[in-house]
Amino acid sequence: MKFDILTLFPEMFSSVLNSSILNxxxxxxxxxxxxxxxxxxxxxxHNQADDYPYGGGAGMVMKAEPIFRAVDDLKLAxxxxxxxxxxxxxxxxxxxxxxxxxxEKELIxxxxxxxxxxxxxxxxxxxxxVSIGDYVLTGGELPAMxxxxxxxxxxxxxxxxxxxxxxxxxxxxxxxxxxYTRPQEYKGLKVPSVLLSGDHAKVDRWxxxxxxxxxxxxxxxxxxxxxxxxxxxxxxxx
Ligand code: SAM
Numbered sequence: 386m387k388f389d390i391l392t393l394f395p396e397m398f399s400s401v402l403n404s405s406i407l408n409x410x411x412x413x414x415x416x417x418x419x420x421x422x423x424x425x426x427x428x429x430x431h432n433q434a435d436d437y438p439y440g441g442g443a444g445m446v447m448k449a450e451p452i453f454r455a456v457d458d459l460k461l462a463x464x465x466x467x468x469x470x471x472x473x474x475x476x477x478x479x480x481x482x483x484x485x486x487x488x489e490k491e492l493i494x495x496x497x498x499x500x501x502x503x504x505x506x507x508x509x510x511x512x513x514x515v516s517i518g519d520y521v522l523t524g525g526e527l528p529a530m531x532x533x534x535x536x537x538x539x540x541x542x543x544x545x546x547x548x549x550x551x552x553x554x555x556x557x558x559x560x561x562x563x564x565y566t567r568p569q570e571y572k573g574l575k576v577p578s579v580l581l582s583g584d585h586a587k588v589d590r591w592x593x594x595x596x597x598x599x600x601x602x603x604x605x606x607x608x609x610x611x612x613x614x615x616x617x618x619x620x621x622x623x
Contacts, residue, residue: 426451444500471525475514480555487539496525558611
């Protein structure tokens, strides 16, 4: 999967996207993260990528021409690439969207800044508008990194074990179960004994019950739409 990230601040991406699991995924050629400075597509001598808004008002607006040129350049090889604009006005990002986008071969992520981008970009170029939540950030760079991370995790081979995605919260219908690691006891706090029993059936049952109860407590909305087995209903009632 190739991510083309259009931004005025490419330097923001390197430490986050070149660390840990995403770095390994790039080394294994499972993902390719291509940051593109929109300013490189300006044609005036000051490399101006933003300008005052028509009609007045505070702030600056990212100009249409450099973004059109950058997207046209990326689409030379294939016209059929989704262009995602990160905006607080978009559809709220979730795990299902991450799974769907992970099916694509290439995605263009457009990061707004200042007051956002010229509306003509949104009308003509953008195929999806995505928000990471109901709050406003200074730019689309952090949201783009969030999409790259969540989408990459859905690409086979990126995570060490496919199971680690399957058991995650939101991958299925419910939240993840509680996790413990060594030592067995810390400050008098003990790891539940069932996890040390070596009885895999018992461990699975305990984890399922904990996950169901946690979801009931924290996200009853998820549980209401979950497809629960007879056994799940019994575990919830225990
Ligand atoms: N004036 C814009 C509005 O009210 O919709 C907000 C502009 S915001 C200060 C600058 C840029 O940050 C946006 O163009 C967008 O790319 C990004 N951004 C801010 N909050 C976001 C969010 N919740 N989700 C995705 N992108 C966001």
